[in-house]
Amino acid sequence: MGKQDTCVAYMTPIAMARWRGASQSEGTTIQGYLNRPRPTLEEVKKQLQNKKEGSKALTEFEEKMKQIWTKELKNNKEKALSGNVSSYKRKERTKKKKKKSCQYTSKEKYIKSYSKK
Template identity: 60%
Template structure:
């Protein structure tokens, strides 16, 4: 009786990946990212000014809270 052949085939993972071919990209490319539309300098300044002013809803809320606090202060 002869010995059993217990050798295992080794597959080089790099060679296997190359044999499959190039990887298909599913998302946007770097070129897509670099060529995206960007705001102009004037639009950017307007956005910054809007951020500095804050939101109107927050200002209304703060005014209402000040009225409520003042009302409670007069009651006490």
């Protein structure tokens, strides 16, 4: 039986890269970037003006929401003002009731509790 050949040819990675040739890069290149079509100054000005104006649908929506909110604010304001007088009177009544129920001072409470013992 003869010996088996175990010699393997070895190539350096640099040599293999040169042998394959120049790699085709994916994506844009510098040359492609420089040669792309560019807008004129007038087109840029139009785009900027359109950005400042905004969309018509958005402005209409904002105006509609503003009207709705103003109506709601008016209604809430009227309710608050109309109910304000009665709520003020209620507060005054509750304050008077609390004063009547808490007429004893802390000393009087202490004396009463001491006298019970």
